[in-house]
Amino acid sequence: xxxxxHPPVRTLMGxxxxxxxxxxxxxxxxxxxxxLDPVFIDMMDEVKSxxxxxxxxxxxxxxxxxxxxxxxxxxxxxxxxESGDKVIICQNGVFGGRMKENAERCGAQAIMVEDVWxxxxxxxxxxxxxxxxxxxxxxxxxxxxxxxGARSDAEALCALAQKYDCLSIVDAVTSLGxxxxxVDDWGIDAIYSGTQKCLSCVPGLSPVSFxxxxxxxxxxxxxxxxxxFLDLNLVMGYWGTEAKRAYHHTxxxxxxxxxxxxxxxxxxxxxxQAWQRHALNHQAFAAGIKAMGLGFVVAEDVRLPQLNAVxxxxxxxxxxxxxxxxxxxxxxxxxxLGALAGKVWRIGLMxxxxxxxxxxxxxxxxANVLAARGMDIDSKGTLAAxxxxxxxxx
Amino acid sequence: xxxxxHPPVRTLMGxxxxxxxxxxxxxxxxxxxxxLDPVFIDMMDEVKSxxxxxxxxxxxxxxxxxxxxxxxxxxxxxxxxESGDKVIICQNGVFGGRMKENAERCGAQAIMVEDVWxxxxxxxxxxxxxxxxxxxxxxxxxxxxxxxGARSDAEALCALAQKYDCLSIVDAVTSLGxxxxxVDDWGIDAIYSGTQKCLSCVPGLSPVSFxxxxxxxxxxxxxxxxxxFLDLNLVMGYWGTEAKRAYHHTxxxxxxxxxxxxxxxxxxxxxxQAWQRHALNHQAFAAGIKAMGLGFVVAEDVRLPQLNAVxxxxxxxxxxxxxxxxxxxxxxxxxxLGALAGKVWRIGLMxxxxxxxxxxxxxxxxANVLAARGMDIDSKGTLAAxxxxxxxxx
Numbered sequence: 001x002x003x004x005x006h007p008p009v010r011t012l013m014g015x016x017x018x019x020x021x022x023x024x025x026x027x028x029x030x031x032x033x034x035x036l037d038p039v040f041i042d043m044m045d046e047v048k049s050x051x052x053x054x055x056x057x058x059x060x061x062x063x064x065x066x067x068x069x070x071x072x073x074x075x076x077x078x079x080x081x082e083s084g085d086k087v088i089i090c091q092n093g094v095f096g097g098r099m100k101e102n103a104e105r106c107g108a109q110a111i112m113v114e115d116v117w118x119x120x121x122x123x124x125x126x127x128x129x130x131x132x133x134x135x136x137x138x139x140x141x142x143x144x145x146x147x148x149g150a151r152s153d154a155e156a157l158c159a160l161a162q163k164y165d166c167l168s169i170v171d172a173v174t175s176l177g178x179x180x181x182x183v184d185d186w187g188i189d190a191i192y193s194g195t196q197k198c199l200s201c202v203p204g205l206s207p208v209s210f211x212x213x214x215x216x217x218x219x220x221x222x223x224x225x226x227x228x229f230l231d232l233n234l235v236m237g238y239w240g241t242e243a244k245r246a247y248h249h250t251x252x253x254x255x256x257x258x259x260x261x262x263x264x265x266x267x268x269x270x271x272x273q274a275w276q277r278h279a280l281n282h283q284a285f286a287a288g289i290k291a292m293g294l295g296f297v298v299a300e301d302v303r304l305p306q307l308n309a310v311x312x313x314x315x316x317x318x319x320x321x322x323x324x325x326x327x328x329x330x331x332x333x334x335x336x337l338g339a340l341a342g343k344v345w346r347i348g349l350m351x352x353x354x355x356x357x358x359x360x361x362x363x364x365x366x367a368n369v370l371a372a373r374g375m376d377i378d379s380k381g382t383l384a385a386x387x388x389x390x391x392x393x394x
Numbered sequence: 395x396x397x398x399x400h401p402p403v404r405t406l407m408g409x410x411x412x413x414x415x416x417x418x419x420x421x422x423x424x425x426x427x428x429x430l431d432p433v434f435i436d437m438m439d440e441v442k443s444x445x446x447x448x449x450x451x452x453x454x455x456x457x458x459x460x461x462x463x464x465x466x467x468x469x470x471x472x473x474x475x476e477s478g479d480k481v482i483i484c485q486n487g488v489f490g491g492r493m494k495e496n497a498e499r500c501g502a503q504a505i506m507v508e509d510v511w512x513x514x515x516x517x518x519x520x521x522x523x524x525x526x527x528x529x530x531x532x533x534x535x536x537x538x539x540x541x542x543g544a545r546s547d548a549e550a551l552c553a554l555a556q557k558y559d560c561l562s563i564v565d566a567v568t569s570l571g572x573x574x575x576x577v578d579d580w581g582i583d584a585i586y587s588g589t590q591k592c593l594s595c596v597p598g599l600s601p602v603s604f605x606x607x608x609x610x611x612x613x614x615x616x617x618x619x620x621x622x623f624l625d626l627n628l629v630m631g632y633w634g635t636e637a638k639r640a641y642h643h644t645x646x647x648x649x650x651x652x653x654x655x656x657x658x659x660x661x662x663x664x665x666x667q668a669w670q671r672h673a674l675n676h677q678a679f680a681a682g683i684k685a686m687g688l689g690f691v692v693a694e695d696v697r698l699p700q701l702n703a704v705x706x707x708x709x710x711x712x713x714x715x716x717x718x719x720x721x722x723x724x725x726x727x728x729x730x731l732g733a734l735a736g737k738v739w740r741i742g743l744m745x746x747x748x749x750x751x752x753x754x755x756x757x758x759x760x761a762n763v764l765a766a767r768g769m770d771i772d773s774k775g776t777l778a779a780x781x782x783x784x785x786x787x788x
């Protein structure tokens with residue numbers, strides 16, 4: 001007989017899921033109601049308004065896809081692209097590669113613009129690809145590369161796309177709620193995110209938003225979207241603006257309660273205040289990491305505050321340290337992905353997890369674990385460096 | 395400013411979501427841990443074992459898809475079918491039509507076998523289609539039609555599929571946990587279900603299972619699955635049997651806690667006991683409905699105990715009655731779909747909601763609401779008829 005599962009209480013400082021605010025866990029467990037209940041429909045409208053605030057957009061086609069961030073990516077590609085279309089994809093980490101997979105499975109041709117992992121998308125190379133491919137339908141890139149911690153210049157890239165009459169597709173899985181992101185001001189045509197990063201919600205939903213221009217591309221497709229489940233022409237019968245909502249699929253009711261609460265929390269704090277909080281906690285954390293003698297993969301001016309790719313001496317065994325943190329401290333940090341596997345830790349300071357307690361706890365635990373493995377660590381100096389940032393900037 | 399959302403407490407007796415066991419809501423709110431945490435991986439293995447029990451199968455390829463039942467359907471069709479394939483689809487309600495949509499979006503040809511809504515899939519017509527289409531790759535049908543409440547003979551249909559060397563695809567969204575279902579004994583090749591029906595869990599996941607024969611079809615496809623998110627060749631890197639699980643997408647952690655708990659509850663009760671409970675509560679409910687002078691769409695011998703399509707006099711306004719039940723009793727029942735819209739109510743007795751309290755409450759509320767609208771209802775006789783069933787059979 002298998003028994004009920006009771007998870008350990010971890011501190012989640014990996015690349016996501018991040019620590020979930022207890023208010024959100026409580027919202028998740030509120031009584032389930034029907035997906036066509038008028039009270040629930042009203043809540044859906046609030047979720048849309050709150051997402052418009054989080055994305056800084058007035059896009060009508062703004063909703064959470066009923067599946068994780070990867071499905072949000074697929075929603076964007078499968079709705080916008082048709083067989084034979086051409087899309088320019090800028091890759092500077094794992095997720096650009098996943099975009100390529102998605103585009104090709106739609107029968108589209110992916111023109112890849114490759115950048116070094118850990119660096120930002122190169123604007124000049126993107127422009128060159130756009131000028132060489134005047135028939136490209138879209139330019140796609142990752143705003144905040146979760147695999148490296150690099151922030152690309154979404155505003156400049158979207159301006160480029162507009163200049164070349166291309167749709168812009170932005171992966172904001174790790175950026176939404178953590179760093180500046182302005183869908184309307186920057187002219188973003190299609191964007192997707194996840195709930196388990198800087199929104200501090202449970203994983204399982206993917207907020208998306210489409211400009212009117214992108215929405216028109218979707219509604220005037222030559223062929224049906226190849227996914228029935230993700231076809232926005234159908235999904236909008238349920239999430240749309242009509243008074244009578246048509247059943248498409250059964251919405252993940254309780255997960256939507258959680259997202260609603262996460263967005264209410266973001267609204268209470270204020271978007272700009274949330275961005276500033278992420279920046280401050282990163283600065284304190286980075287000061288501690290430097291005092292510990294460790295380095296960053298990404299240059300300071302393009303580094304994501306919410307995802308810190310920390311490099312360590314080759315004498316250190318990656319998995320050994322992560323296991324010690326997990327088993328001795330109940331602290332989860334992430335490993336490197338792809339080209340960075342075994343070479344970096346990915347330490348998240350996302351959403352609710354981006355706070356002084358977590359910063360000091362993580363620095364302290366990491367200092368202890370590394371010292372126990374023979375590294376010469378100034379634990380006291382590490383914490384002092386972080387606290388100095390708080391005391392100076394708070 | 396938008397405030398936190400606090401749903402009303404409803405009794406859910408529509409076509410799903412059904413009432414969620416409070417144990418499951420509590421499980422949902424347990425602390426989130428990482429999707430690659432070894433403790434979580436162990437829990438995933440338990441979920442697989444528990445699903446194998448629920449499906450009565452030893453299929454290795456058994457897992458919950460990270461999205462609602464409709465995505466489970468798409469997972470089956472998009473993994474098994476390739477462009478140019480032919481599939482025979484038996485339709486006796488809404489969901490056979492959705493299968494057609496899915497098949498065609500995979501580039502497959504759907505041969506439709508149409509049956510009357512409210513009746514079962516006709517075995518002879520299915521066999522005729524199989525004999526006329528020796529090149530068909532699969533035979534697909536809905537075991538428990540949620541739109542009508544009819545139960546088709548899955549065992550006989552799967553035997554037919556085997557006779558004609560076809561894969562069998564079974565929609566068990568509403569049947570799993572509610573009526574007899576034996577994947578291995580019946581030779582089912584591919585099956586999908588939902589969590590919000592007879593498992594009484596929150597909506598958002600879709601358990602699926604594939605026979606070795608079906609798994610081989612998936613692993614030896616000529617072309618990639620058109621959906622990256624639903625490609626089981628990739629998903630199995632995470633849900634598979636390898637000691638090291640590869641990240642594919644971020645699993646919906648807390649929803650999986652809930653599914654685990656729902657399946658533990660099913661295991662505690664016992665599958666056959668759950669089937670018997672659904673049968674008993676249906677009999678009591680049906681006795682009350684008859685005493686009230688209302689009818690059933692589906693003949694008794696093929697009627698689903700968990701989904702009762704109840705017909706009412708044309709003098710009765712469908713929406714008016716459902717609104718009164720919702721607003722005055724916090725009781726949700728469902729409307730008719732498609733050909734049955736406005737003509738029937740769909741009253742669910744699914745999972746946790748299949749209990750004596752709900753049966754008596756629903757009969758009583760319905761009797762009151764109908765009496766208030768001028769129908770000649772013997773309220774006392776209605777409850778007595780239901781109680782007699784309990785007193786006789788319990």
